[in-house]
Amino acid sequence: MKTMSLCVTVNGESKQWTIAPGDLLLDVLRREGYFGVKRGCEKGECGACTVLVHGKPVNSCLIFAAQVEGGEILTIEGLAQGDTLDPLQEAFLDHGAVQCGFCTPGMILAAKALLDRQPHPTEEQVREALAGNYCRCTGYRKPVEAVLAAAARRKVPTEVAR
Amino acid sequence: MFDRVEAFYRPESVPEVLRLLQRSKGQARMVAGGTDLVVEGDRSVRFLIDLTRAGLTYIRSRDTTCVIGATTTLADLEESTAIHALAGGLLSRAAAACGSVQNRNLATLGGNLAHGSPAADMATPLLALDASVVVADGEGRHKMPLAEYFGRAWQNGASHALLIEVRVPMPPQNGRCGWSFQKFGRTEVDLSLVNAAAGLQLDARGRVKWARLALGAVAAAPFRALPVESLMAGREFDHSLLAEAGEEVMREVQPIADLRASEEFRRELSRVVAGRALEECAARAGCSL
Numbered sequence: 001m002k003t004m005s006l007c008v009t010v011n012g013e014s015k016q017w018t019i020a021p022g023d024l025l026l027d028v029l030r031r032e033g034y035f036g037v038k039r040g041c042e043k044g045e046c047g048a049c050t051v052l053v054h055g056k057p058v059n060s061c062l063i064f065a066a067q068v069e070g071g072e073i074l075t076i077e078g079l080a081q082g083d084t085l086d087p088l089q090e091a092f093l094d095h096g097a098v099q100c101g102f103c104t105p106g107m108i109l110a111a112k113a114l115l116d117r118q119p120h121p122t123e124e125q126v127r128e129a130l131a132g133n134y135c136r137c138t139g140y141r142k143p144v145e146a147v148l149a150a151a152a153r154r155k156v157p158t159e160v161a162r
Numbered sequence: 163m164f165d166r167v168e169a170f171y172r173p174e175s176v177p178e179v180l181r182l183l184q185r186s187k188g189q190a191r192m193v194a195g196g197t198d199l200v201v202e203g204d205r206s207v208r209f210l211i212d213l214t215r216a217g218l219t220y221i222r223s224r225d226t227t228c229v230i231g232a233t234t235t236l237a238d239l240e241e242s243t244a245i246h247a248l249a250g251g252l253l254s255r256a257a258a259a260c261g262s263v264q265n266r267n268l269a270t271l272g273g274n275l276a277h278g279s280p281a282a283d284m285a286t287p288l289l290a291l292d293a294s295v296v297v298a299d300g301e302g303r304h305k306m307p308l309a310e311y312f313g314r315a316w317q318n319g320a321s322h323a324l325l326i327e328v329r330v331p332m333p334p335q336n337g338r339c340g341w342s343f344q345k346f347g348r349t350e351v352d353l354s355l356v357n358a359a360a361g362l363q364l365d366a367r368g369r370v371k372w373a374r375l376a377l378g379a380v381a382a383a384p385f386r387a388l389p390v391e392s393l394m395a396g397r398e399f400d401h402s403l404l405a406e407a408g409e410e411v412m413r414e415v416q417p418i419a420d421l422r423a424s425e426e427f428r429r430e431l432s433r434v435v436a437g438r439a440l441e442e443c444a445a446r447a448g449c450s451l
């Protein structure tokens with residue numbers, strides 16, 4: 001089979017991988033051990049395979065790996081700083097927003113992209129940002145609460161600073 | 163996985179895309195966001211040509227026209243201030259209705275139109291705005307009205323030509339104008355069962371100066387409902403006019419039946435969705451029923 005090389009930055013580390021020209025990003029990331037990128041519907045519906053490319057959430061099952069050449073990718077594995085969880089991860093745990101956990105990486109990354117652009121979103125904005133992430137366990141209320149709580153937590157330091 | 167693919171090209175200019183297309187003699191597929199191509203599941207492709215680096219991502223607003231490059235994403239359209247200013251943000255609103263954030267970050271305007279789906283949500287607002295497209299093939303560039311691209315041109319192989327950009331003439335700014343995009347799907351993020359885009363100008367006495375109405379997902383291709391438009395021109399905008407327009411809409415649509423809905427339901431829904439669009443236009447033009 002024909003192969004080509006792919007240079008990308010994943011979670012801050014530069015990588016050079018050998019891929020097939022028709023490989024989808026989802027397949028490459030899982031092959032390279034990023035199992036937090038979940039294989040769900042493979043049709044762009046469920047959001048379990050969400051990663052951030054240049055800070056924007058995309059479904060990795062729909063994008064060819066070769067298209068992200070030179071790009072910056074964030075997967076759930078890159079979110080915690082060592083043993084310190086990201087406030088979003090903390091909030092998901094505190095609010096019981098993780099049950100089986102299959103949807104969680106995608107949900108948290110979609111939420112992170114939202115908070116990076118819009119630090120104080122309304123509930124409606126949170127629901128809109130998570131509309132592409134299916135969850136079969138939680139009924140969505142808890143993840144939405146968790147994102148709002150994480151946003152509120154992030155807010156404190158700025159208010160203190162003022 | 164697409165395991166027949168032998169090469170993945172990332173051309174950085176339009177001439178390079180065209181050269182690759184010619185060289186591959188019909189064995190290559192162009193890919194932009196991939197959100198239709200990957201899902202469609204034709205795994206026999208041998209060559210892929212990525213369009214996203216070919217310099218076709220731009221929005222240029224000029225005096226009389228707004229020009230949108232084919233690889234501009236639906237998320238770009240949602241955010242662009244130039245697009246927000248055009249026809250009351252009609253295109254931003256339609257783009258925001260296309261699936262999830264994840265989908266809109268990849269999905270391009272060109273892909274939406276070139277895929278040829280009757281339910282493509284960007285098609286109806288662009289038809290209502292009288293947009294044209296520029297396509298390129300080995301023989302050069304051709305400009306044609308969007309309606310022609312969906313009709314004859316598409317069937318005769320425009321689908322194999324590179325879509326370069328979409329040109330939207332600036333709609334009239336003066337007077338009481340309103341625009342609307344309406345979509346009805348099973349859920350917020352599902353494909354349209356029916357979509358409609360409309361525009362309307364009312365004169366000082368509340369009469370329709372002109373009306374535009376485009377319908378999608380209820381015929382082989384999205385189309386302008388011209389008989390409805392001419393029926394409305396010059397008439398006072400009221401409930402009876404809306405009812406007449408709705409009857410005419412039901413005569414014009416040719417919906418299919420599939421697992422999402424029956425033909426009857428789609429026909430009825432066309433009337434409702436078109437009515438909502440026209441009513442929203444009128445409300446935006448300052449006339450609420």
Ligand SMILES: Cc1cc2nc3c(=O)[nH]c(=O)nc-3n(C[C@H](O)[C@H](O)[C@H](O)COP(=O)(O)OP(=O)(O)OC[C@H]3O[C@@H](n4cnc5c(N)ncnc54)[C@H](O)[C@@H]3O)c2cc1C
Binds near residue numbers: 192196201265284
């Ligand atoms: C979960 C999901 C939800 C969706 N929801 C909606 C929705 O609500 N509304 C809607 O309208 N669509 C929806 N879509 C469909 C799709 O996202 C859009 O049609 C999108 O705009 C396609 O653009 P793309 O760049 O991803 O196209 P691609 O998949 O890259 O390309 C589609 C086709 O067009 C061709 N092509 C692409 N660009 C060009 C060009 N410049 N010139 C010539 N040919 C070209 C390709 O060769 C291919 O045949 C949805 C898709 C998914 C997976």
Ligand code: FES
Binds near residue numbers: 041046047060061
């Ligand atoms: S696996 Fe990609 S969206 Fe479901």
Ligand code: FES
Binds near residue numbers: 134
């Ligand atoms: S926690 Fe199980 S799918 Fe969301």
